[in-house]
Amino acid sequence: MNLKKYIYLCFFACIGLWFLLSIARTAFDFVRIIPEEKEWHGLSYDQERFKLFGNDYALIKLMKKYIANKSYIIFISKDGEAFYLSRYYLYPSNMLFVQSPIDLRNINTKKYSTIVEYPNIVSLKPYLGALVNNYSIAYRLQAKGNSKEILRLKK
Amino acid sequence: MSILNILLSATLLFGAGFSFLQLFSVFRKSSIIEILSISYGIGVALISFQLLIYDLLGIKWNIAWIILPWILVFAFVLYKVPFKKLFSFSIVKFDAFEKIVLLLIILLLCYVGLESILRPLSAWDGWATWLFKSTIFFTDGKINTNALNFTGSEYPLLIGLMGTFGYLMLGHIDDKLILILFYLFYVCLAGIFYYTCKELTNKKTALISTFLLLSLQNLIRHGGRYDAGMADLALGYYYFVCCSLFLKFIKFKNKNSFVLFMFMTGLLGLVKDDGIPMTLFLCIVGAVSLYSIKKLSYLWMLSFPIIILGQWELFKLVFHMPGAPKFIQNPEFNRTITVILGISKEFLNLENWNLLWIGFFLSLIILLIKKHKIGLIISLFVISQLLVYYYVFLSTSLDPLAHINNVIDRLLLHIAPVAMLVVSIPLYLLSKSYKNTKL
Numbered sequence: 092m093n094l095k096k097y098i099y100l101c102f103f104a105c106i107g108l109w110f111l112l113s114i115a116r117t118a119f120d121f122v123r124i125i126p127e128e129k130e131w132h133g134l135s136y137d138q139e140r141f142k143l144f145g146n147d148y149a150l151i152k153l154m155k156k157y158i159a160n161k162s163y164i165i166f167i168s169k170d171g172e173a174f175y176l177s178r179y180y181l182y183p184s185n186m187l188f189v190q191s192p193i194d195l196r197n198i199n200t201k202k203y204s205t206i207v208e209y210p211n212i213v214s215l216k217p218y219l220g221a222l223v224n225n226y227s228i229a230y231r232l233q234a235k236g237n238s239k240e241i242l243r244l245k246k
Numbered sequence: 247m248s249i250l251n252i253l254l255s256a257t258l259l260f261g262a263g264f265s266f267l268q269l270f271s272v273f274r275k276s277s278i279i280e281i282l283s284i285s286y287g288i289g290v291a292l293i294s295f296q297l298l299i300y301d302l303l304g305i306k307w308n309i310a311w312i313i314l315p316w317i318l319v320f321a322f323v324l325y326k327v328p329f330k331k332l333f334s335f336s337i338v339k340f341d342a343f344e345k346i347v348l349l350l351i352i353l354l355l356c357y358v359g360l361e362s363i364l365r366p367l368s369a370w371d372g373w374a375t376w377l378f379k380s381t382i383f384f385t386d387g388k389i390n391t392n393a394l395n396f397t398g399s400e401y402p403l404l405i406g407l408m409g410t411f412g413y414l415m416l417g418h419i420d421d422k423l424i425l426i427l428f429y430l431f432y433v434c435l436a437g438i439f440y441y442t443c444k445e446l447t448n449k450k451t452a453l454i455s456t457f458l459l460l461s462l463q464n465l466i467r468h469g470g471r472y473d474a475g476m477a478d479l480a481l482g483y484y485y486f487v488c489c490s491l492f493l494k495f496i497k498f499k500n501k502n503s504f505v506l507f508m509f510m511t512g513l514l515g516l517v518k519d520d521g522i523p524m525t526l527f528l529c530i531v532g533a534v535s536l537y538s539i540k541k542l543s544y545l546w547m548l549s550f551p552i553i554i555l556g557q558w559e560l561f562k563l564v565f566h567m568p569g570a571p572k573f574i575q576n577p578e579f580n581r582t583i584t585v586i587l588g589i590s591k592e593f594l595n596l597e598n599w600n601l602l603w604i605g606f607f608l609s610l611i612i613l614l615i616k617k618h619k620i621g622l623i624i625s626l627f628v629i630s631q632l633l634v635y636y637y638v639f640l641s642t643s644l645d646p647l648a649h650i651n652n653v654i655d656r657l658l659l660h661i662a663p664v665a666m667l668v669v670s671i672p673l674y675l676l677s678k679s680y681k682n683t684k685l
Contacts, residue, residue, distance in 0.1 A: 102612060172370065175378075185396055
């Protein structure tokens with residue numbers, strides 16, 4: 092068999108295998124939709140989001156409860172997903188992502204009213220004294236196992 | 247009620263694009279499905295432009311004011327073009343095998359549609375960028391450039407404004423129902439792919455290829471499963487539409503098809519920054535094809551993409567929007583093997599692509615053997631982008647392997663529909679010659 096025919100044969104084998112694979116996957120996808128539909132059907136707005144985002148959504152609920160609309164928030168965390176999700180759900184609040192409290196020294200923090208630390212990456216204690224003087228309210232969220240505790244600090 | 251509103255907004259997007267298309271005679275003889283498949287992308291662009299212009303002129307985003315011009319345009323089209331010509335249907339007969347493949351395609355369309363409305367937006371880029379912008383625009387009732395700066399995203403506004411339009415029609419933010427507008431890119435890609443492929447091959451090959459394309463798991467994810475709500479499938483759709491319009495231009499060689507081709511080419515860079523190299527490549531393709539068919543009087547139309555992209559660059563400049571991230575440095579050619587291996591690993595990722603990329607490279611060899619001119623030209627649409635990705639990964643200031651792993655599945659999605667079209671050509675050629683040998 093010459094090289095050309097070998098290539099053609101390979102091509103046909105590839106398409107044949109691909110076609111069979113696609114049929115199998117389509118069948119599997121279609122079967123999968125029934126249990127998935129059952130799993131998601133009838134869930135409330137919050138339940139759906141808890142199911143998708145877990146603890147991150149718990150944080151968002153807490154922030155929505157305690158932080159006023161259109162606030163300026165400093166979000167201290169190493170968890171980018173939690174930040175972007177919070178920013179999305181909390182708009183029109185304006186959020187600034189800070190990966191370490193040390194970075195606060197380089198930020199003009201005047202307009203920010205709230206600090207959120209999530210989950211509990213670095214203790215804010217060394218910085219809190221100075222910050223609380225500048226902010227009306229600071230929040231510190233701590234993850235303890237599966238339960239969440241919110242510590243509210245007032246000026 | 248909400249689902250009716252979102253379906254109404256989809257109808258308006260189709261309607262706006264459909265009316266616009268009727269001003270060109272390119273698709274007068276085409277099937278209504280093909281026309282509607284292209285109409286959606288055009289409608290999304292037109293209504294996004296409309297929202298942008300209203301904002302710049304200080305006109306409030308009132309639904310009545312948004313819809314009214316399109317009703318007038320549609321009425322004008324109905325007045326100018328006879329109804330029978332506007333909606334021409336023809337009954338197509340399928341044999342038993344074709345009916346089975348068609349059924350599989352319909353099953354996939356239904357499945358992905360159901361998936362798209364099953365859960366709220368869950369894709370990272372969806373809530374970090376694309377639909378976040380829609381949320382900002384809808385909440386503020388305008389394009390709030392200060393807020394855009396705060397997103398830190400330099401991406402263009404077309405997809406964000408599409409989402410805003412959906413929210414305006416809904417009257418509230420619903421990041422579950424809005425995903426239907428993203429799912430429609432999947433549906434329209436199926437439509438335009440089938441008809442483009444049928445032009446180059448035959449009905450059976452077009453059906454098989456459409457099924458193979460739609461069953462790609464990466465496409466399914468972006469069409470309705472967990473990754474719906476991002477702009478990558480939309481860019482893949484627009485790039486394929488450009489390819490289809492280019493083939494129409496090669497066929498008709500008339501002004502209208504080139505105008506449309508250039509208009510859509512300009513839109514690529516407005517969907518996502520990744521579309522800018524595509525726009526540049528297609529401008530070169532357009533210029534070379536004008537030269538080869540001696541229609542140099544059309545050369546001025548190459549300014550369309552420049553104007554379309556230029557207005558966005560100007561907008562960014564005027565409102566001090568963030569520029570593209572500066573991760574490109576001088577290429578480091580010692581990374582060549584790392585980059586090629588990193589990209590090749592994704593080619594062999596059967597979970598995402600089934601056997602698309604293996605099929606594509608085999609097709610390329612067959613097209614070279616057969617010296618199939620059109621097939622080889624279409625292959626260039628894919629290869630040019632692969633070379634761009636290769637260059638980007640050589641030049642990235644990030645760790646190249648980490649960068650590749652992070653984005654390559656999305657980058658390949660932009661060119662996957664065109665790659666599938668390339669595969670369909672040898673499939674048709676070889677099955678035809680096999681049939682003739684048998685006879």
